[in-house]
Amino acid sequence: MVIRAAVLWLALALPAGAEGIVSGLSQNRVSITADFDGSEILIYGAVKRDAPAPEGSPLQVIVTVEGPSTPVTIRRKARRAGIWINTDVVTVEAAPSFYAIASTAPLAAILSDTDDLRHRVTLGRIISAVGATTEAADAPSFLSALMRLRGAEQRYRLDENGVRLTEGTLFRADVLLPANLTEGDYRVRIFLTRDRAVIDAQESVINVRKEGLERLIYTLAHDQPLVYGAVSLLLAVAAGWGASAAFRLVRP
Amino acid sequence: MQIYLPIAEVSINAWLLLGLGGVVGLLSGMFGVGGGFLITPLLFFIGIPPAVAVATGANQVVASSVSGVLAQVRRKAVDFRLGLVLLAGGMLGSAVGIWVFSILTALGQVDLFVQLSYVVFLGLIGSLMLAESLRALDRARRQGPQPRRARAHTWVQHLPFKMKFRTSGLYISVLPPIAVGALVGFLAAIMGVGGGFVMVPAMIYLLGVPTKVVVGTSLFQIIFVTAFTTVMHAVTSQTVDMLLAALLIAGGVIGAQIGARLGTRLRAEQLRILLALLVLGVSGKIALDLLLTPSELYAITPGVLW
Numbered sequence: 367m368v369i370r371a372a373v374l375w376l377a378l379a380l381p382a383g384a385e386g387i388v389s390g391l392s393q394n395r396v397s398i399t400a401d402f403d404g405s406e407i408l409i410y411g412a413v414k415r416d417a418p419a420p421e422g423s424p425l426q427v428i429v430t431v432e433g434p435s436t437p438v439t440i441r442r443k444a445r446r447a448g449i450w451i452n453t454d455v456v457t458v459e460a461a462p463s464f465y466a467i468a469s470t471a472p473l474a475a476i477l478s479d480t481d482d483l484r485h486r487v488t489l490g491r492i493i494s495a496v497g498a499t500t501e502a503a504d505a506p507s508f509l510s511a512l513m514r515l516r517g518a519e520q521r522y523r524l525d526e527n528g529v530r531l532t533e534g535t536l537f538r539a540d541v542l543l544p545a546n547l548t549e550g551d552y553r554v555r556i557f558l559t560r561d562r563a564v565i566d567a568q569e570s571v572i573n574v575r576k577e578g579l580e581r582l583i584y585t586l587a588h589d590q591p592l593v594y595g596a597v598s599l600l601l602a603v604a605a606g607w608g609a610s611a612a613f614r615l616v617r618p
Numbered sequence: 619m620q621i622y623l624p625i626a627e628v629s630i631n632a633w634l635l636l637g638l639g640g641v642v643g644l645l646s647g648m649f650g651v652g653g654g655f656l657i658t659p660l661l662f663f664i665g666i667p668p669a670v671a672v673a674t675g676a677n678q679v680v681a682s683s684v685s686g687v688l689a690q691v692r693r694k695a696v697d698f699r700l701g702l703v704l705l706a707g708g709m710l711g712s713a714v715g716i717w718v719f720s721i722l723t724a725l726g727q728v729d730l731f732v733q734l735s736y737v738v739f740l741g742l743i744g745s746l747m748l749a750e751s752l753r754a755l756d757r758a759r760r761q762g763p764q765p766r767r768a769r770a771h772t773w774v775q776h777l778p779f780k781m782k783f784r785t786s787g788l789y790i791s792v793l794p795p796i797a798v799g800a801l802v803g804f805l806a807a808i809m810g811v812g813g814g815f816v817m818v819p820a821m822i823y824l825l826g827v828p829t830k831v832v833v834g835t836s837l838f839q840i841i842f843v844t845a846f847t848t849v850m851h852a853v854t855s856q857t858v859d860m861l862l863a864a865l866l867i868a869g870g871v872i873g874a875q876i877g878a879r880l881g882t883r884l885r886a887e888q889l890r891i892l893l894a895l896l897v898l899g900v901s902g903k904i905a906l907d908l909l910l911t912p913s914e915l916y917a918i919t920p921g922v923l924w
Contacts, residue, residue: 398622399622400621400622400861401619401620401621401622402622402629403620403622403629404629436920437920438918438919438920439918439919439920440916440917440918441916441917441918441919442915442916442917443912443915443916443917444915445911448909449730449908449909450907450908450909450910450911450912451730451908452730452917463920508916511915511916511918512916512918514916515914515916515917515918516918545620545622545628545629546627546628546629547627548627549627576624579624579861580622580624580861581624583624583625583859583860583861584624584625587624587625587852587856587858587860588856591852591853591856592849592852592853594852594856594858594860595848595849595850595851595852595853595858596849597860598677598848598852598858598860598863599677599680599845599848599849601681601860601863601864601867602677602678602680602681602684602848602863602867603680603681603684605681605684605685605864605867605868605871606680606681606682606683606684606685606686606687606688606867606871606874607684607685607688608871609685609871609872609874609875610684610685610688610689610871610875611688613689613875614692
């Protein structure tokens with residue numbers, strides 16, 4: 367309620383202009399601690415406008431959340447001389463580690479291909495696989511396998527009913543960040559569309575960072591790998607010796 | 619209780635990891651195998667990235683081996699002199715193995731080679747051990763118990779550079795142990811495991827080391843091989859997950875102690891039959907993976923490989 371009131375106030379207080387977005391995030395920082403088990407992000411906002419909403423097709427909202435991208439290798443098995451081995455490889459230059467789309471209606475109905483291409487909204491536009499077609503003749507089947515596998519891991523999600531729009535003005539979307547989260551900057555984008563054309567877009571960032579013990583281990587592993595290796599060994603030897611000593615006390 | 623692993627970047631149930639470590643530790647303490655050939659595929663299975671599974675598995679094997687060796691030392695069942703000779707050969711073999719591995723990597727299909735080595739070596743060693751142990755058990759049953767020591771091949775006794783291995787009661791040339799160590803080190807580097815499952819039967823059948831001494835001596839050697847692997851992975855690829863290792867180790871060291879105790883209650887032949895069945899089981903599972911049509915033809919790996 368407080369959020370909604372604040373948004374309304376913002377919407378009313380803003381200067382005149384075309385239809386535009388005023389938005390906020392429930393949090394712009396996610397801490398990954400040892401007991402991290404996923405996190406729900408609330409993305410909310412309002413449409414500001416100086417004149418009454420134009421007649422015709424209703425206003426639509428699309429929200430995307432995008433995790434950091436990395437190159438990905440996709441391999442396919444085939445049977446050779448009776449055994450299944452990896453035969454074909456396709457490399458994708460950049461695929462996001464996480465990508466969620468939420469919208470007020472099915473994407474095909476509210477976003478034109480031209481604007482999808484321009485703003486890179488759908489997953490197919492986000493994953494860049496320029497060189498993929500030269501590696502295998504049926505590169506598209508590799509890309510759809512990537513989307514299917516990551517979809518099964520809850521990393522790629524499409525919720526075409528995920529944005530609630532009230533009175534053509536207030537909107538909210540809840541996006542669940544899964545437990546298997548990669549560290550980095552998560553880009554949140556909000557698009558307003560009318561007649562399948564984007565009329566306004568806004569971008570913000572959620573910081574996803576490891577904290578505490580997770581941070582300590584990760585930093586040591588990358589900054590002082592030799593020390594880290596030695597500490598890991600020491601821990602292992604100490605644990606082995608400790609268990610042996612403990613058992614000798616218990617059952618001499 | 620879910621726990622987020624900082625290097626693997628996945629969230630996994632902590633009790634599952636403790637249990638996994640415990641089971642592998644139990645087998646390690648019982649048979650003197652490091653357990654690397656078990657822990658690594660098991661970690662893949664629960665969703666740990668392969669590179670992290672291999673490196674962290676090695677770290678876990680260090681702990682369970684230390685725990686197991688200490689239990690064996692108290693029973694005076696570790697031949698340190700033989701262990702050091704094997705280790706010298708092992709370092710030689712693993713250096714060659716790492717070199718061959720990099721060539722295979724450049725050629726591609728390194729996964730297939732690793733899987734095929736698993737099937738061939740585990741299958742071969744498992745069947746030989748099973749057949750021999752069953753014969754020994756059968757013989758013991760018919761003639762009543764009699765102390766029998768596996769004899770080394772005659773040509774082995776004629777080699778130069780003889781050395782006394784008192785704990786094992788052997789007076790043999792150092793060349794066969796070095797060769798066995800080198801073979802194990804080579805396979806360990808290629809297959810990414812400690813090599814106990816090759817070492818144990820090789821010591822029993824090729825060198826004629828008494829089964830009681832084999833377990834401790836093999837573990838002693840494995841500590842050094844896996845310690846080397848752990849540090850190498852930590853430095854070159856930062857894939858050792860300390861939190862994952864800590865959980866596996868906590869389960870593993872306890873399992874190893876229990877395993878060492880269980881091992882003393884079983885007869886040598888029974889112990890070998892069980893190890894043979896275990897080795898054959900893993901070999902069969904990997905063979906099936908290669909032969910049966912996989913449910914998922916595609917696999918994704920972050921990053922660009924070779």
